Amino acid sequence: MTQQQNKQQSISILVPMYNEAEAIPHFFPAIHKVMESVDVEYNIICVDDGSKDNTLELLLAQAEQDTRVQVVAFSRNFGKEAAMTAAVDYADGDAAIPIDADLQDPPELIIKMVEKWREGFDVVYAKRVSRDTDTAMKRSSAGGFYKVFNKLSQLQIPENVGDFRLMDRKVLDALRRLPEKDRFMKGLFCWPGFKNTTLEFERLERTAGDTKFNYWKLWNFALSGITSFSTMPIRFGVYLGLLVSFCAFIFGLWTIIKTVVMGVDVPGYASLMVVMLFLGGIQLFFMGLMGEYIGRIYMEVKNRPIYVVAQEVGFSSADKKAG
Numbered sequence: 001m002t003q004q005q006n007k008q009q010s011i012s013i014l015v016p017m018y019n020e021a022e023a024i025p026h027f028f029p030a031i032h033k034v035m036e037s038v039d040v041e042y043n044i045i046c047v048d049d050g051s052k053d054n055t056l057e058l059l060l061a062q063a064e065q066d067t068r069v070q071v072v073a074f075s076r077n078f079g080k081e082a083a084m085t086a087a088v089d090y091a092d093g094d095a096a097i098p099i100d101a102d103l104q105d106p107p108e109l110i111i112k113m114v115e116k117w118r119e120g121f122d123v124v125y126a127k128r129v130s131r132d133t134d135t136a137m138k139r140s141s142a143g144g145f146y147k148v149f150n151k152l153s154q155l156q157i158p159e160n161v162g163d164f165r166l167m168d169r170k171v172l173d174a175l176r177r178l179p180e181k182d183r184f185m186k187g188l189f190c191w192p193g194f195k196n197t198t199l200e201f202e203r204l205e206r207t208a209g210d211t212k213f214n215y216w217k218l219w220n221f222a223l224s225g226i227t228s229f230s231t232m233p234i235r236f237g238v239y240l241g242l243l244v245s246f247c248a249f250i251f252g253l254w255t256i257i258k259t260v261v262m263g264v265d266v267p268g269y270a271s272l273m274v275v276m277l278f279l280g281g282i283q284l285f286f287m288g289l290m291g292e293y294i295g296r297i298y299m300e301v302k303n304r305p306i307y308v309v310a311q312e313v314g315f316s317s318a319d320k321k322a323g
């Protein structure tokens with residue numbers, strides 16, 4: 001991309017919002033301040049994910065004042081991943097930057113992201129250098145998650161990189177072709193590939209409001225991430241089954257030798273009990289795991305839409321996309 005073309009370049013800022021009324025008054029000035037210092041056209045696509053507070057009213061008020069603010073309102077809460085999917089569907093810029101409404105991702109980094117984009121990178125990751133704002137528990141569980149995910153999945157996701165990143169049009173177009181209903185965006189965002197680079201930043205405290213995620217949600221999120229990108233867990237069952245059968249075979253041989261050759265009788269109760277419980281446990285575990293995948297197949301084949309839009313504001317009819 002040459003410098004002369006920069007004037008026409010446009011960037012879509014993608015913001016999922018769920019009960020962010022407290023954050024909105026801080027968010028828009030911060031974004032406008034940064035974006036006005038970058039030499040691009042921009043729009044801010046806000047997805048109201050069925051908020052229960054007055055987030056939607058505040059967003060509509062913003063859109064009324066400023067044509068660069070566009071609002072997509074969901075009919076109910078579909079979750080952050082769905083909100084992000086909608087934002088990608090509606091994004092019409094030459095590049096897009098998903099960002100949280102709570103300003104935990106510093107908007108100032110956008111300036112450097114755009115510089116990197118103009119140098120020719122299609123994806124510019126923003127990596128958190130420290131997780132000081134997280135609890136020790138969240139830090140270690142997040143670290144563990146990336147390790148397990150990257151071991152099990154062919155697709156490698158960069159550690160400590162959230163949704164905050166810049167993606168070129170090419171990447172957005174590739175993302176739109178991913179039809180799955182189970183949206184693990186951290187993984188999906190990486191799936192198209194393309195030339196990437198990483199910037200580092202310190203993640204800040206939320207400016208206002210509270211986090212929408214608890215450990216149970218994060219655990220399910222992690223499970224969904226791993227099962228959407230890897231079938232290794234069920235394959236592991238095959239190997240474990242082979243290993244256990246092999247051990248049983250050796251044990252069988254040893255028992256025959258002990259009885260026939262050495263003439264020792266075989267006391268059974270305790271060993272039977274242990275083996276039965278052990279195998280029963282393993283079988284149930286892998287049946288559950290298979291169920292997990294079957295459940296996901298079930299959800300996929302239903303082919304329900306990922307989100308339902310109740311209202312669109314600020315879009316010209318040309319760039320309206322079906323939900």
Ligand code: UDP
Nearest residue numbers: 016017018049079080083100101211212213
């Ligand atoms: N969010 C959303 N739908 C939800 C939950 C969260 O759109 O069901 C949005 C939320 O408004 C915020 C972003 O996702 O803009 C990140 O949420 P949060 O700050 O609660 O997550 P954390 O930073 O604690 O991981």
Ligand code: MG
Nearest residue numbers: 100102104206
């Ligand atoms: Mg946050």
